[in-house]
Amino acid sequence: MISDEAFDEEWDLVTDVLVVGFGGAGCSAAITASDLGASVIVLEKMDEHRQGGNLRVSGGVWFSSTSPEKSAEYLRALSGDFPLPEPIVQVWAEETSKNTEWIESLGLPTAVQSTPGPEYPELPGSDGYVGYIGIGGAFGREVLWRSLAQAVNDRPIDVLMETRAVELIQASPGGRVVGLVAERDGKTLRIRARNGVVLATGGFENNSEMVRDYLGIGGEPVVWGSQAGTGDGIKMAMKAGADLWHMDNMMSAVGIRVPDFDSGFLFDPQRLGYVFVGRDGTRFANEVPHMGHGQALVSGSYELFPTKPSIFIFDEATRKHGPVCPNLDLWPVGYNLLVEGYVWSQDNSVEIDKGWIQTADSIRELATIVGLDPTALEETIERYNRSCAEGRDEQFGRSPETLLPISEGPFYACTWGPMLGWTNGGPRRNEHAEVVDPFGQVIGGLYAAGNISSTYSWCKDGGFHIADALAMGRVAGRRASSASATS
Numbered sequence: 001m002i003s004d005e006a007f008d009e010e011w012d013l014v015t016d017v018l019v020v021g022f023g024g025a026g027c028s029a030a031i032t033a034s035d036l037g038a039s040v041i042v043l044e045k046m047d048e049h050r051q052g053g054n055l056r057v058s059g060g061v062w063f064s065s066t067s068p069e070k071s072a073e074y075l076r077a078l079s080g081d082f083p084l085p086e087p088i089v090q091v092w093a094e095e096t097s098k099n100t101e102w103i104e105s106l107g108l109p110t111a112v113q114s115t116p117g118p119e120y121p122e123l124p125g126s127d128g129y130v131g132y133i134g135i136g137g138a139f140g141r142e143v144l145w146r147s148l149a150q151a152v153n154d155r156p157i158d159v160l161m162e163t164r165a166v167e168l169i170q171a172s173p174g175g176r177v178v179g180l181v182a183e184r185d186g187k188t189l190r191i192r193a194r195n196g197v198v199l200a201t202g203g204f205e206n207n208s209e210m211v212r213d214y215l216g217i218g219g220e221p222v223v224w225g226s227q228a229g230t231g232d233g234i235k236m237a238m239k240a241g242a243d244l245w246h247m248d249n250m251m252s253a254v255g256i257r258v259p260d261f262d263s264g265f266l267f268d269p270q271r272l273g274y275v276f277v278g279r280d281g282t283r284f285a286n287e288v289p290h291m292g293h294g295q296a297l298v299s300g301s302y303e304l305f306p307t308k309p310s311i312f313i314f315d316e317a318t319r320k321h322g323p324v325c326p327n328l329d330l331w332p333v334g335y336n337l338l339v340e341g342y343v344w345s346q347d348n349s350v351e352i353d354k355g356w357i358q359t360a361d362s363i364r365e366l367a368t369i370v371g372l373d374p375t376a377l378e379e380t381i382e383r384y385n386r387s388c389a390e391g392r393d394e395q396f397g398r399s400p401e402t403l404l405p406i407s408e409g410p411f412y413a414c415t416w417g418p419m420l421g422w423t424n425g426g427p428r429r430n431e432h433a434e435v436v437d438p439f440g441q442v443i444g445g446l447y448a449a450g451n452i453s454s455t456y457s458w459c460k461d462g463g464f465h466i467a468d469a470l471a472m473g474r475v476a477g478r479r480a481s482s483a484s485a486t487s
Contacts (some may be wrong), residue, residue: 040157077124108151269314286393
């Protein structure tokens with residue numbers, strides 16, 4: 001807490017609305033507040049090379065639906081045993097239905113990117129899910145983020161790069177948020193926000209302690225996207241008195257960490273001749289379950305998947321079939337591809353030579369190299385190959401069309417972890433994007449949008465997170481622009 005004496009000092013900067021974060025929600029909030037006549041400052045803690053949060057390296061598309069009513073029905077069903085307050089459901093449904101109209105109001109062209117159908121077709125309301133909309137129908141390649149960033153730069157909005165928010169300033173303990181303390185170029189900045197502060201700082205996937213505490217994933221997390229999501233905004237909000245929600249929810253995928261890269265690579269081989277094994281050398285799950293964005297259908301219910309590290313085993317046929325980590329031509333998303341510019345070799349040979357992938361002429365030898373029991377791994381692969389021959393996975397019910405044998409040597413292995421795309425939890429907010437305390441009381445002058453305070457309590461479909469960031473960013477920008485220091 002900043003002492004009362006601090007308010008007698010001069011502020012370094014003053015604005016109506018202060019937005020923390022330059023990703024999807026931050027851009028949306030800043031543009032909206034500025035267009036409503038508020039002065040706006042945006043803080044971005046990363047440098048120009050690494051700016052943009054996860055939106056920059058995402059698919060850059062938002063979902064479309066036949067109606068807000070169907071969207072609301074679908075969201076209720078996706079929430080399952082973790083129901084959302086109905087006012088939030090209603091605002092989310094209405095605002096996400098306006099995303100395309102709002103993007104077009106910025107002078108940006110939109111088009112259908114694809115119509116993949118819902119990821120949870122058995123749930124009520126899924127028949128209203130249409131597909132993806134993108135800028136000019138584009139997918140990935142930073143198109144949406146660069147378009148929104150340009151819209152911000154075209155407005156009288158000051159964007160302060162390499163400026164890290166440190167602490168919220170409140171008028172009194174537990175009182176209204178009136179600004180924050182930031183650090184830039186080794187100096188401290190005290191920034192006054194007359195109307196309020198919008199937290200759009202992303203999740204906590206890069207904070208190993210928070211990942212352990214809230215997601216139950218040990219070790220150092222492998223992260224798919226930006227390194228900006230370290231939970232800073234969440235901790236600041238907590239210190240200001242915020243309650244939390246959805247802290248155990250996330251989106252993860254299969255990915256590996258390699259030397260000299262802060263983010264991980266998505267493992268998505270084009271040939272399905274592979275298995276995952278644990279430290280005991282045995283399979284532990286269906287490697288290709290029916291999945292949504294973060295949840296897999298396991299034993300009749302949707303569970304977070306994947307959630308633990310293991311070892312990925314494949315053979316020469318899979319190695320020769322194409323890069324086990326897809327490049328931009330197949331999947332134009334991900335930090336290492338878009339920001340770092342890495343191109344995975346087509347036959348995986350470069351990565352094998354780097355030591356990222358281990359290889360041996362036999363399964364037994366491979367087991368020894370990666371520290372597994374040789375007999376256990378041999379038995380696992382033999383059992384899996386029998387399942388392939390029989391067309392039935394009696395262990396975990398993997399679909400017959402995905403059962404391709406691991407039989408052609410040499411054989412390969414690498415250790416992978418649940419690669420965190422993003423986390424969903426953070427400060428609890430209401431339908432107006434206002435942050436609330438544990439008793440449901442609004443913390444004046446404090447708003448949240450995007451992955452720092454995602455709407456989604458459990459399952460989520462494709463294009464949902466970007467839709468949420470755009471929609472709730474606008475809500476936060478509108479609310480903050482109309483607020484006053486006494487409201």
